Amino acid sequence: MKNAVGLILNVDGEDDSLKDFLQHRSLSTLPFGGRYRLIDFTLSNMVNSGLSHIGVIGSHKYSSLVDHLGTGKEWSLSRKTQDLSILSGSNNYHIGRLIKVNLRNLQNNRGFLDATGAEHILIATPNLVTTFDFKNAYDIHLKNDSDITLIFKKDDPLYHLKDNDLYLEFTKNRVSGLHYKREHTTGHFFTEMFFVKKSILEELLDLSERTGDWDLMDMIKYNIDTLRVFGAQHTGYIKRVNCLENYMKTSMDLLEYEIMQELFLGKNSIHTKIKDNHPTLYDDPAQVSNSIVGSGCIIDGTINHSIIFRDTQMNVGSHIQNSIIMQRCEIGRNVNLNYVVMDKDTKISDHTTLVGKPHAPIVLKKGTVI
């Protein structure tokens, strides 16, 4: 994919239900799956598909993103050839409704677009959990001499859709209409990943400057007859994490072996920042089943149907189920947790019981001590 560059940009906004996790980080660095951050999936998919130049537009809460991505070494992106660019932050204005792809964000990073010699831009959101090879979609994009190629999924795969989520309407193989969910639904759901010709994107940017319409999806929607827009189908597992309930469900999906296999055991792996931990120690009284466990943990209790991140310590007599325990948490003796999500560095003292609900888990903010 020599002639394409990747651009990662949150097109989903940040749902209020996740606000406890997003005080110090953006959605893209939300911890996920025992050792990952959400952005690892999109970034690894781009790298594994052969993209070697990728720009990431973060939110104003930059430090966790910069800390996580570093020089990009873990994703085989080298500093020397400027493979990874961390770009100016995004502005998502809530004026009535959220704009998905806000052209102001691209306007602010015009330098990134100007500098690239590539003719095609792959734009994708950082909150997708999927493994996807973009090569087929890129071939479709080139073969049709397409201005824009939208990657779609048949039926509704992504859990709760919001009013401003988009559906594609096809006439033969060409996309002839784009509809917001609130208007009209079809069986073809936009995954928030698409290829666009750089020249078209630049035209649209110039146009938006004149008209004051900053919503790229709106501009595509209203110019669908004059633009050559095609679709490329995503057939595998794909979930979008855009609210707490989706976060819970998508996390727990990993405990199904078939999904785990598709995401992590295929030929392309999901890369993430490497930490230097000792192997996880399961002590004598430990009983662990149907769970995902990171390295560096010391486990003395019972764990069932849960996701345990790196460096967690859990003491004797404690019982965790249906929960997500992020990095460096400490759980005392005889603690009972069911449907609880603990952010990093949280401590729970002996004899505490916390029981949430499947649709409304108890959330403990980063650094909480109970």
Added chain:
Amino acid sequence: MNTECVAMLLAGGQGSRLGSLTFNNAKPAVLFGGKYRIIDFPLSNCMNSDIDVVGVLTQYRPYILNNYIGDGSAWALDQVQGGVHILPPYMGQKGGRWYSGTADAIYQNLDFIDRFDPEYVLILSGDHIYKMDYSKMLAFHKKKEADLTIAVMDVPWEDAHRFGIVNTDEEHCIKEFQEKPEHPKSNKASMGIYIFTWKELKKALLDDAGNRESEHDFGHNVIPMLHESGKRIYAYPYSGYWRDVGTVQSYYDANMDLLDTDCDFDLSDRNFRVFSNNTSRHPQFIGPQAKISNSLICDGCIIFGKVENSILSHDVVIHKKTSLKNVIVHTGAIIEDGAILENCIVGARARIKGDARYVTDPADTTPEIHVINN
């Protein structure tokens, strides 16, 4: 360039007593404790001792070792000046030859050490499991104004005959050496860790290289020669966990020590960390029927069976209806449905068929350890 102390790590040995574990791999690169390789211990010790120039002398099957050490960044040894240097045998104007002994390996790299113009040289080997702050030993060496300091530790008297034993006076000055003595006069065993004052070492190596009778070995030739010539040789007393993992049994026992809660060797200690060169892997997947107790398990493992008192390296797959007890499994091995393993070491990427049965008599307190490779 001036560096106070340069470390030279002898990593060229074959380790033939580890059997098939070293068929394709040098001993220092053999996996230990799941994710570690033996060389992680001396390299991490260097890092924790503020020693930032390390020469690694390689010779036997070096590929995995070289690849693993890389640029040394895993141990923060990727400095602009200094850092880790891999030193294989090389050609010179008069031809080249293999390293013919521990002292010869250092002799052939005198130029390397001279580049850093150190005061002291620390000699380490790549087959011991321990944590040690070498800076304390260096301070001892300086205080004693020694020419050579040898780290020693007390071993059980009944084992003393298997070690190089030193006899010292009350000031820790070494008076006598006994190599694997039948009747040991002390139980202070050499740990194979030496600090030399560089100018003394250089002189000794030049002398030794000129001696046709010498086997060019530190323990057998160079140190006795220095002792005879009246140099100041001191014993630095070390107490703590230290194991030589030169044989299958000692390698197995030292691994199993990690599962023993009474053992004082702690890999989770944040104050003295052991680092290793990590690659990205998915977290452990523990299936619904899995049973795990008293075990160390690394990233990338997928477990559907029963694992008891065992150590699993990266990317090990344990299928259903299997049972592992007292087993060490190396990277990428697959244990198929129904296999029962006890007291084994399973080599990297081995595939164990479902009908495999390695079961030992429960009454046998010292069962033989099988090494399974394929």
